Amino acid sequence: MERSEADLSSDDATHERRTGISLFIQQFRALLRKNMLLSLRNKRATALQLASSFFFIFLIFAVDQAIKARQRTDTTYKNTFNPQPTIVPSIPTCETGYYIKSPCYDFLWSGNSSARISSIVTNIMNRNPGRPIPSAKVLGFATTDDVDRWLSGNPMRCTGAIHLQERGPSVIAYGLQTNSTSKSKRGVYEDPNFAFQIPLQAAVEREITRFIAGDSNLPWSVAFTEYAHPAISTVSTVGKIGPTFLLAAAMFGFVIQISNIVIEKELKLRQAMSTMGLYDSVYWLTWLTWEVLVALISSLLLVLFGMIFQFYFFLHNNFGVLFFMFFLFQFNMVGFAFLLSTFVNKSSSATTIGFFIFIIGFVTQLVTTFGFPYSKSFSKIYRIIWSFFPPNLFAIGLNYLGDATATKQDKGISWSGRTKCSNADQDCVLTMAGIFHWFVATFVLWLLLAIYLDNVLPDINGVRKPWLYFLKASYWSGKSTNYSEGGNPCCLSSLPQISSGNVAGDDDVAAEEESVKQQQANHIGNPNLAVQVCGLVKTFPGSTHRAGCCNTKRIPPYHAVKGLWLNIEKDKLFCLLGPNGAGKTTIINCLTGIVPTTAGDALVYGDSIRSTTGMTRIRKHMGVCPQFDILWDALSGLEHLLLFASIKGLPPVKVYNDSVELLSQVKLSDAATVRSGSYSGGMKRRLSVAIALIGDPKIVYLDEPTTGMDPVTRRHVWDIIENAKRGRAIILTTHSMEEADILGDRIAIMAKGMLQCIGTSIHLKSKFGTGYLVTINLHKAEITSPLKTPDIKLFFRENLGIEPKEENKAYLTFIIPRQREHLLADFFTKLQSRQSELGISDIQLSLTTLEEVFLNIARKAKLETAAAEGRFESLVVTSDLTFQVPIGAEYVVVSDSITEENPGGLIVEVYWQQDDTGALCISGYSGPKPPSQPLPESGAVMLKLTSRRSRSQRQ
Ligand SMILES: Nc1ncnc2c1ncn2[C@@H]1O[C@H](COP(=O)(O)OP(=O)(O)OP(=O)(O)O)[C@@H](O)[C@H]1O
Structure with a gap:
């Protein structure tokens, strides 16, 4: 059994398998191709991801245009406004201006025209004879009338003065003195220009003009408004609203990234690849490479689209600075997606998470845009915490780039300027280079956390490494985890206490266990041995769930495999049978390293499944067809085989040739390039079988392959x-007895996590079968005249005491119990002597089927379990099916066979209910199989029923 490294390396040499770096590169290329194909085939998502750059730049453009259009409206107003002083009869509407008109002036400047100028001077000077500005502040002008009132000389309202400097035929010079207080005590707005100076000046000029024009009623109006100045707008649309839109664009990629990773986890595709020998590092590296490639393209497109739309933001800032800003943000989000994917096991949750992150990002980037916490007024600690969320850094970066290109004249941030503050006046706390460094540093953090959590959080099978796994020397050396590399991993001293699987007491099972133990104890090597299982135990840990508001439900640990001892030879197919939940798949999962064993071990070609290095070596020579097809819908059959062949390290020429060959073997050549998503169930199973056989594995596990x-x-x-x-060596599990019968060199039937029997098909049939199956074929003549059938039945009843199992006009079948084996010789002699008399054309005798063996064993196991758990009560019914039982009770029909000698038979769970009259009705069947014969509805049948009280009744 001991198999040296040299043996396996010689296998490697034989098959020219790649190892080490070259295998790493081959796997990397195959996975990258797979990612590329999946992205290309998932056109909608990929198009959305790339088009989102254009879409959101276009949206920003649209918003920018809307803002400019509004500014143009102001400009239009400005253009229609005549800047020249206009003499108009009246100004009925004037948006923001002063219409100065007051009877006060008539009073002020009454008198003849020649005296007017003198009046102006006189009156104004009289009123304001170089008066000092009053110390007390009084009201400003709230209305135009205020101005007139003020001019009229109300001393109480005087907040300014006109100082006539000079007057003459060719010159009039005067000065205006106004209050410069922006707000009076009473809260009236006193803008020195607009509230005082301009109206005052206008009023004086009006009077001078009237005087010169010689028309004291000359209408004089001055309208003024703020000048529209779009050209000096200091708002960068991209800088201000860009973070929102570009964050949304990046979110598409983010959601797709998480989905891609989680889908492979959810559908166990990653597990399938790992089982076939994929390095974890290759897995992460290919995803990283692919996503970085997508981020590169997407960032390039963003900058290019921005340039096409002629944003100063994109035209004036340095291309490199812009590109790195977008790329590093998306790069950082790739790491963030990796990290989040470790918490999610369902791809449907990925969209929810993506949307959630976007909403949070949307809010925090708004806060960032308003200045939090990237200014000196905030503590550094806020900034550090805030910067851990990538959208915040992105927002502040875009703000800086936007501020640097607010006007046409702004030159933007140059490449060398990335290390400087974009605006020296700002209280700058972060440069563009600082933002880039943050992106890279946090990316590394996300990636390390993702790899760590990927190992320590329970995977889809609930498997995880210890929290401090990276502190163990074995992790870094890649050596044995549970046993020292030098020792014999399958040594008896380390075997579990619940060792014996032979609680059922079968001598073959006991012999198998003894044989394994002997070989282990004596270090007997068997060159024909492929797998040696030594007391394998698998217990799934219990858990506690909340039930309702106040109760907790405790699920106890479940012993799925209770100590398995087995020798499996090369060139042989070992078949594992058992009812649902017997533990067959769990054994395969343990042997393939998908779930760790609780105790015990198995050696596959001498390598322990409990050793990390051992499992790595085993995987190179292992093929698995899982119970459920694990396939990418978007990849074709050929692409699947090429991928798995590459993962296994086959040389490139063999990768293609072997894949094509295997496809033709499983009759999928015609569908080689068709996507597996459109395969029928049977085609998918065949592809799974082909995947299990690719790479010429030395040990193949086929879990219900057909x-x-x-x-x-x-x-x-x-x-x-x-x-x-x-x-x-092939280990096959199946529910098809025929399949086991035909393919299995050795068959083991297990139930409740234990082997119940083991041996060849013939051995099991003779040992556990209910007896012999006799098929009596009738002559054609008798088909029209079935009168002899009762005679045949009578003959069997009289001689063997049995009734037909099945009968029709062509044949009858009987099962002869093994207890009557001694009567067979005489019986058949008699039967043959009366063959023609009874109208029999042919008599066939065979051992009972494997199915009967299986059913007997399964029934026995079920009854043992029920008895052990005290769930059953027995009662025997000898009349018809209508009898009194407690309402709500459940019954297991132990036998629907009639004879006393043969109390066994099919187990059928039947749920009964009492109707109003107290009669019983069968409300449904469940259990391993429906009854082979319909249960009689009434009549004189003997049923041994075992009742199971409901738990609530017991409590
Ligand atoms: N991860 C798990 N956690 C808890 N219990 C589990 C887990 N996986 C399997 N089991 C339990 O272990 C028992 C054996 O399951 P297993 O899948 O090995 O049975 P099986 O013989 O392959 O059945 P089937 O013929 O239906 O495939 C079942 O009762 C199952 O519920």
Whole structure:
């Protein structure tokens, strides 16, 4: 059994398998191709991811245009406004201006025109004779009338003065003195320009103009408004709203990234690849490479689209700075997606998470845009915490780039400027280079955390490493985890206490266990041995669930495999049978390293499944067809085989040739390039079988490989499996007794996690079968005249005391119990002597089927379990089916066979209910199989019923 490294390396040499770095590269290329194909085939998601760059840049463009259009409206107003002083009869509407008109002036400047100028001077000077500005602040102008009132000389309202400097025929010079207080005590707005100076000036100029024009009623109006100045807008649309839209664009990629990773986890695709020998590092590296490639393209497109739309943001900032800003953000989000994917096991949750992150990002980037916490007024600690969320860094980065290109004149941030503050006036706390460094540093953090959590969080099978696994020397050396590399991993001293699986007491099972123990104790090597299982135990830990508000439900630990001892030879097919839940798949999962064993061990070609290095070596020579097809819908059959062949390290030429060859063997050549998503159930199973056989594995596990296949295909696959036995060991589980009978060199039936029997088909049939199956074929003449049938039945009843199991016009079948074996010789002599008299054309005698063996064992196991758990009460019914039982009770029909000698038979769980009259009705069947014969509805049948009280009744 001991198998040296040299043996396996010689296998490697024989098959020219790649190892080490070259295997790493081959796996990397195959997985990268797979990712590329999946992305290309998932056109909608990929198109969405790439088109989102264009879409969101376009949205920003649209918003930018809307803002500019609004500014243009202001400009239009400005253009229609005549900047020249206009003499108009009246100004009925004036948006923001002063219409200065007051009877006060008539009073002020009444008198003849020649005296007017003098009046102006006189009156104004009289009113304001170089008065000092009053110390007390008084009201400003709330209305235009205020101005007039002020001019009229109300001393109480005087907040300014006109100082006439000079007057003459060719010059009039005056000065205006106004209050410069922006707000009066009473809260009235006193803008020195607009509230005082301009109206005052306008009023004076009006009077001067009237004087010069010689028309004291000359209408004089001045309208003024703020000048529209779009050209000096200091708002960068990309800088301000960009974070929101570009974050949304990045979110598409983010959601798709998480989904891609989680789907492979959810559908156990990653597990399938790992089982076939894929390095974890290759897995992560290929996803990283692919996503970085997508981020590169997406960032390039973003910058290019931005340039196409002629944003100063994209035109004036340095291309490299822009590109790194977008790329590093998306790069960082790839790491973030990896990290989040370790917490999620369902791809449907990925969208929810992506949306949730976007909402949070949307809010926090808004807060960031308003200045939190990237200014000196905030503590550094806020900044550090805030910067751990990538959208925040992205927002502040875009803000900086936006501020640097707010106007056409701004030059933006240059490549060398990335290390400087974009605006020297700002209280700068972060440069563009600082943002880049943060992105890279946090990416490394996300990646390390993702790899760590990927190992320590329970996977889809609940498997996880210890929290401090990386502190163990074995992790870094890649050596044995549970046993020292030098020792014999299967040594008896380390075997579990619940060792014996032979609680059922079968001597063959006991002998098998003894044989394994002997070989282990004496270090007897058997060159023909492929697998040696030594007391394998698997217990799934219990758990506690909340039930309702106040109760907790405790699920106890479940012992799925209770100590298995087995020797499995090369060139042989070992068949594992058992009812649902017997533990067959769990054994395969333990042997393939999908779940760790609780105790015990198994040696596969001498390598322990409990050793990390051992399992790595085993995987190179292992093929697995899982119970449920693990396939990528978007990949074709050929692509699947190419991928798995590459993962196994076959040389490139063999990768293709072997894949094509295997496809033709499983009759999928015509569908080689068709996507597996459109395969029928049987085609998928055949592809799974082909995947298990690719790479010429030395040990193949086939878990119910022919489920769902039609009889013709099934037989064909049996041929493939039969041929595949050569040079390898195959472990097959099935529910098809026929399949086990035909393919199995040795068969073991297990129930409740234990082996119940083991041996060849013939051995099991003779040991556990209910007896012999006799088929009596009737002459054609008798078909029209079935009168002899009662005679045949009478003959069997009188001689063997048995009734037919099945009967029709062509044949009758009887089962002869093994207890009557001694009567057979005489019986058949008599029967043959009366053959023609009884109208019998042919008599066939065979051992009972494997199915009967299986059913007997399964029934026995079920009754033992029920008895052990005290769930059953027995009662025997000898009349018809209508009898009194407690309402709500459940019954297990232990036998629907009639004879006392043969109390065994089919187990059928039947749920009974009492109707209003107290009669029983069968409300449904469940259990391993429906009854082979319909239960009689009434009549004189003997039924041994075992009642199971409901738990509540017991409590
Ligand atoms: N991860 C798990 N956690 C808890 N119990 C588990 C887990 N996996 C399997 N089991 C339990 O272990 C028992 C054996 O399951 P297993 O799948 O090995 O049975 P099986 O013989 O392959 O059945 P089938 O014929 O239906 O495939 C079942 O009762 C199952 O519920």
